[in-house]
Amino acid sequence: MSRIGVFICYCGSNIAGTVDVEAVAEMARTLPDVVHVETNKYTCSDPGQEGVRNAIISHEIDRVVVAACSPRMHEPTWRKLLADTPVNPYMLEVANIREQCSWVHKDREVATAKAMDLVKMAVAKVARLQPLHSTEIPVHKKALVIGGGIAGMQTALDIADAGFKVTIVERETSLGGKMVMLDKTFPTMDCSACICTPKMSEVGNHPNITVKSYSEVENVSGYIGNFEVTIREKAKYIDYNLCTGCGACETKCPQKVVNDFEQGMSERTAIYKMFPQAVPAKPVIDAAHCRKLAQGKCGVCAKVCPTGAINYEDEDKLTTETYGAVVFATGYKLIDWKPLYPEYGGGAYPDVITGLQFERLVNASGPTEGHILRPSDNSEPKDVVIIKCVGSRDPNKGKAYCSRACCMYSAKHAHQYLDKVPDGRCYVFYMDVRTPGKGYDEFYMNTLHDGAQYIRGRVSKIYQEGGKLICKGEDTLTSQQVTVEADMVVLETAMVPADGIDELAAKFTVGRDADSWLVEAHAKLRPVETNTAGIYLAGTCQGPKDIPDSVCQAGAAASKVIGLLNKDVLQSNPQISHVNEAICQGDGACVGICPYGAIQIVQKTFRENSRKVTRPVAQVNPGLCQGCGACTVTCRAGAMDLLGYTNESIMREVDALCQW
Amino acid sequence: MMKYAYFPGCSAETTGKSFTISTSYVADKIGVELVEIPDWNCCGTSAAALTSPELAVALPARSLAISERELPGLDVVAPCAGCYRSLKASLAYARESQENRDQIKRIINAPYEAKADVLTLLEVFESDDVREAITAKVQRKLRCLKVACYYGCAMVRPADVCECDNVEDPQQMDELMRLIGAEPVSWAFKTECCGAAQQMTVPVQAKPMIERIFQNAAANGADCIVTSCPLCMLNLDMREAEINAARVARGEEPFDIPCYYFTELIGLAMGAEPDEVGIGIHFHPAKTLLLQRELDALELEYAENEARAAEERKKAEMAAKIAAKKAEKAAKAAAAKSTDVAAEAEEVAR
Amino acid sequence: MSVVEANKTAQVGVPDSWEPKVIAFCCHWCTYTGADLAGLNRMNYPANVRVLRIPCSGRMNPQYVIEALNKGCDGVLVCGCHPGDCHYVTGNYYARRRMMIFKRLLEYEGLEPERFQVRWISGAEAGKFRDTVMSVVEQVRALGPLNLTREIPQFELPAVPDGQEAFNAVPEEVMPEEVSA
């Protein structure tokens, strides 16, 4: 036998003006299991709440209906109130007789009748509710940041400065990501390395930050507050405790390898640091190219190492740790334009380069020491064509989206070229110029005044004749074909997610869009959270963006992580899915439908009719389930139900309503 | 033995005569049988497409339907790129739906199920069997001949109709040329249009199209252009003289780039005389280059043989030296050993 | 006799006082919010609609519709977030597919299409909520009461007690195992 208390609010005249509250109360007294009905001028006021509390005690009420304003307004208030009473906070139903009754109807009789129905529904539902209890989830006060580019570093620094431990996993041998490859940053033309490398050393030296370079995430399990992550630290073949980073090995290594950091435009040795200011400032051996490791001959580096740090027997190391929060800062790469654009030579012309290659060409520490020299013959190009939107805004060959940073990036390239080659000519083929950012359009206008010739149109073909790269385009503003005989062509290629993002995101059940960008929980209101609680996004892994935006988002992600790590425990939402294991078929229909990866199928052994039976059943992870209920409808056996909104309670609500 | 239904096209006996001659020469040699579709008709080419979509589908469908009835089970080969595109487009339309096929059947008034595929000659030559057969029959490689393989537009575009996956830089003809020892150059105008019928209707405007093709071939070091379409061939070969006249009038260097069908060059490599495969009736003189390159090839071969012989001699000398050194060392070691033994013996004696 | 024929014959002698009953299942995050906003804006709409709150349109079980129609509702409205805006990412996509298939089934059974409608209404679309309610009520009013001469067979979920009581089942060991869904 349940004992229901019904509390009906006048809300001043807000409700009482259109609804005959006393008549509703009179009707409520006739409902089954209702032991107490009370009206109040303002139930949410302190005396109103006190009245509810007293009534619960004196009438031994075990479930409560409040007929008042919208539950979106005060449901949390009533839950909090009940927490101090013997009534379970989830043995509560709110009848919305204000927003959805008194305020939208004028006829007193009609409104009163509807209010009665709403109370009947609430009483019917509350009678079927069960007490629910939040569980406490402990929070491991440690964050994992995946990716050591500018976004990852900024996130890590912000979290670490707030006093929490952070681990950065970086796939490459050094922190820095793409930003450290850039020469200058728009629109201020700061030297990119000058503002990025201090961050790198700050991260490297921060007492709260552990940098795991040359490492990747191997495996993940768990949920918010408790992600158990296994990290594979690839064999470096160098003992970092002994290595002093003197660089003697690098100068003596006989094996030359194409240098990826310099975008293939120079060579490095097989034992190498990515670049001089790398953090950690110690080399690794590239096992695929090392003569000692690949062919068993050589060993020069071990001979010259003054501290004996070289260890050819080194192996990958796996470590597992628990983190309370995870931040994805996995970044982007440039689209591989070569197979997509055979009309631009498909890579056959060495002087058709990407924007990132151009960055290395103008960089003082790049392969040409900052002199703009074209790759084919090291001559200074006098006519340079810059083509925007290569792979972007091109659903036929590349991606439909705009890569967002390239308009400014190409204006910067034009500016830098004209700065270094004052007698050169620079043509920028564009479709639109998009410069929404502080100081951005001014920068673009300056580039125009520098003398960059902007041509509105896409280039259709690039071909080589007499040592020149002939670019055929249309100047759509004068409606005619135009031809430029260029010495070098720079393609501003689209940003795409970094390699391996699909596999990594799948391990964490983070959603991806059709282009594999990671999906935020809400485009406007939850831009740095994901749909998996405890996992956040920073930087270009979420979509193309420039450095200021990446840094902003990194700070935002860090603040979310700090907010989470500040808590010792989390209260779980008890209104989640629940499996009736007796009838669960274990067919896993619910598994695929759950957007949070909260359900898995496990083998369980039951004692049924005095026999042991092992069979698969669904299991809901309370840390991951958000209580949407999509699984409940998909279950063929009807074994899934949603606590707080059970099939039974909703059916009785419907029944109650139909009696009107 | 491979057997195909053969759609010669209207130019086969006229402007494309060399193509027909060389094709049958090569086909005979490699054992590909081409059976002419009885009572075939003109494919309609772009003129039909620019008159009516129904006509563009119906004209090729008539020939394809005859082939289906008379030569069941045989795929259709259309050497002319223009014919190929018309037939292929008609076939694609027919294969789209039963409704389309019914419409075609009504118009051509004949049964037709669009069973057979339509192929270019290059596609036939793509198979490993044919490649092997060609390799086996090659008598002299056309070394030193730098060829610009010109595919034109009709064999590659529209990419979905022509089922072509490399519209800008196709490779089938280049590979065939490598097979017979020629050297395909990398150039950018493989699939640029020759102007097709527009060379007749808007000749002034269309002429530069041809000139640009020659220019890019020349700029990339090609000796000649190799084609697989009679209309491309006609436009390039016949009009080279007009273009050259205009260039001379402008004070520019005229081109000297003969054009060949790829089948002609394969025929030559198989030992045919130029006239045997139709090279004698080209507009632009086409034999001198071949003789020149044959001579170059002989000279190259001679030089290579010389170099090889020199290499062999050097090797032999080295080997001899090494052997001598080894013998010397062995002798020394033996001597040392004998002194050692002697010393030992002395010691034992003591 | 089909449901609809039964209904047609029942139209004779509808009392003047008859008012249509419509139940609206609204998702908490969008449509319920929109309905609250209609109240805040003091909009007016017919009182024939009663809103039942569910967390997500993906929670909407077709069984509730059958129950409502069986027990005397004249129309059912299901509302959720616009496709692409679901608070739970994909719930309304599932709802859309389920409800469209179910709607076809009901119409096959003879139910008038107007009696079961699905609408996407966001938290900002108070006006759309009001207009939808008004139009659905008017459409149902025009059709008259839904008089089912025979009840649609009940598919009530079996009242199976929880697993452990039923079979005295005690999980002995748990072995996680990925099952491809």
Next chain:
Amino acid sequence: MRSLNLSAISDADRRACEAIAGEAGVNLKDCYQCGKCTAGCPLADSMDLMPREVIRYLQLGAIDIVLDAKTPWICAQCVVCSSRCPQNVDICSVMRAVRLASKHAGKRPVPEADIFDDEFIANVRAHGVSNEQYLAAFYNLKSGHLMQDMGNATRMLARGLVGPAIHNTKGRANVAAVIDRALEADAERRAKAAETRGGEA
């Protein structure tokens, strides 16, 4: 250029433009006017409208400008534009559709192109195959370019590539019947389309 009064463009004009795009299987809204089609067109320098502009005028509904344009008649149907279009707009098919619409509207901005095609089809209708020498001769006569390619003709004769003999196929009567039935079906389809568009010309 003259000014274009967009308000003067009627719904019928717009529908006519949409119908042309529909024939070509193209959604005009896809085009964002990047000009890659013009950039790659081998004949653009001799066109009155750039290929991109043809699409633009169709987007605007300026049907008369489109139907009077020489561009579609100069187009060689090489399909470079369609194959490189970032938005997958089949510009080449649009050119073909515009040219047909222009032809059916009784216009022929480049008479030579129209004469050539008509002669070509007439030639095939008469003989079952195309006889190039007679095609060229009739074309020269009708287009008034009497001396065009005369030098080449003698060179062809000298090489035995063409001769006075007419090549006829056995089934040429059947080919003629196929052509007639195809053109009938074409006319029928157009009549039906015009009817559904509301009978406008």
